[in-house]
Amino acid sequence: MIKKPDGLLKKFGLSFEQPDFFIMALTHRSMGARNNERLEYLGDSILGYVIAEKLYEMFPDASEGELSRLRASLVNQGSLAGLAREYNLGDYLILGSGELKSGGYRRDSILSDALEAVMGALLKDQGVLECKAWILKVFAKKLDELDLKQSLKDPKTQLQELMQSRKVDLPVYELVKMTGAAHSQTFSVKCITHVESNQSCVGSGDSRKKAEQDAAEKMLKIIKKQNK
C-alpha cells in the first residue's frame, strides 16, 4: 500500500507550491509516460553541481582528481539509495503493479533515481538556492564524515576496493608491451574490469608497477565518470 506523500514531505522538511512535481518525482516509469525520469535527469545535474561546489570549499588543498574521487564516493547509486532508505522513501514510491510485486521499492536504482527526482522537483518548484540548501541538509552527515585520506590511496588499491564494494571480479593486469633498451624500458599494461561492461585501458610507465598504477588510474577515471 502506498502511503500518502505528506508524510514523506514532513520527513524531508519540505513543502511544495506545486505538489504535482513532488508526486511526479515519486512516480516510476512502470506507471507509464508521466514518470520521474526527466526530473531525475535534472536532479542528477543539480546534485553534481552542489556537491562539487561544497567539496571545493571544504578542501581548499585537494586536487581536481581528489575532488572528483570524493564526489564519486559521496554521490553514487548505493549512497543515494541509503539516504532514500533513511527517509523510508520506498514506502511512498508510485510503482506499476509489476515493479510492486517484484519489490521495486527496495531496489537501489529505483530509490536512488527517485531521490534525485525529488531534487529536480524541488529545483523546478523553488529554484536553485532553495534546492541547494536542501541537498546540503540531506548530505550534511555524509559530508561531515568524509575522509580525504580514503581518496589518497593509490589507484590500484582504490580500484580493487571499488570492485570489492560492487561485488564484481577484481581487475586483471596484463603486460602487453615492453619497448626501449634494457636501461630505459617502457612497460605497457592493460587493465581489464567488468562493471557496467567489459572495459580495458592501457597504462604505461618505466616499471611494470608504475604502468599498472597508471592503468588503474585511467580505469578509475572512466568508471567515476560513468557514475557521475
Added chain:
Amino acid sequence: MIKKPDGLLKKFGLSFEQPDFFIMALTHRSMGARNNERLEYLGDSILGYVIAEKLYEMFPDASEGELSRLRASLVNQGSLAGLAREYNLGDYLILGSGELKSGGYRRDSILSDALEAVMGALLKDQGVLECKAWILKVFAKKLDELDLKQSLKDPKTQLQELMQSRKVDLPVYELVKMTGAAHSQTFSVKCITHVESNQSCVGSGDSRKKAEQDAAEKMLKIIKKQNK
C-alpha cells in the same frame, strides 16, 4: 606574448570583484601548483547543471535519454574549445614555456578546460545566478541551433556518427548467443568500440537487428556518461 586579461574580460562581458579568480582560470598547470584545475572541476559541474536545466525547459516532451544526448552534443571538449576560440581565449592563456612552445594555446583540451575554469571562477566571484546567466549567454547561439531530430536517430546510426566524428574505428557487432526455440529466439549481440578504452557491452532482442540497436544504445549511454 600573453595579452592582458582585460581584453578578454571585455569580450566576455564580465568584470570580477576578485580578479585573481579570473587570472587563475587562465593559468594552465604547466605554470605550477596554482593553476586552473580546481576551477575547471567547479566550472564543469555548474555548466552541466545549467545546460541540463535549460534543455529540460526547452524540450518538455524529450525523454531523459534524449536530454542527455542533447547535452552531450552541446557540452564536450570540441564544442567548448570552439567557443573558447570565438573569444580568442588562447591569446590570454598563461602557459608554462614547454606548453607555449608546443602550441598549447591551440589545443582543444587546454582551451576547453580554461573556458570551464572561467565559469568556475565566475561562480566563486559572483554566485550561482550570475554564473548561470553568463553560461546561458555564451551558449545562446548553440542552444538556438539545437536539433532535436539529431538526437532521435536510431542508436546504431548515432553511435556510428559519434565514432566518425571522433575519427576512431566504427563499432563492431558480434552475435554472441541465440537462445530459445525457433519461433521465440533471443539474440545477444556484443558491441565493441574503441574510444577512451576498448569497451564492449551486450544487448539483446528478439531479432539480431533489435539486439544490435539495444547494444548500441547501451554503448551510447556508457560513452555519454564518460563525456559528462
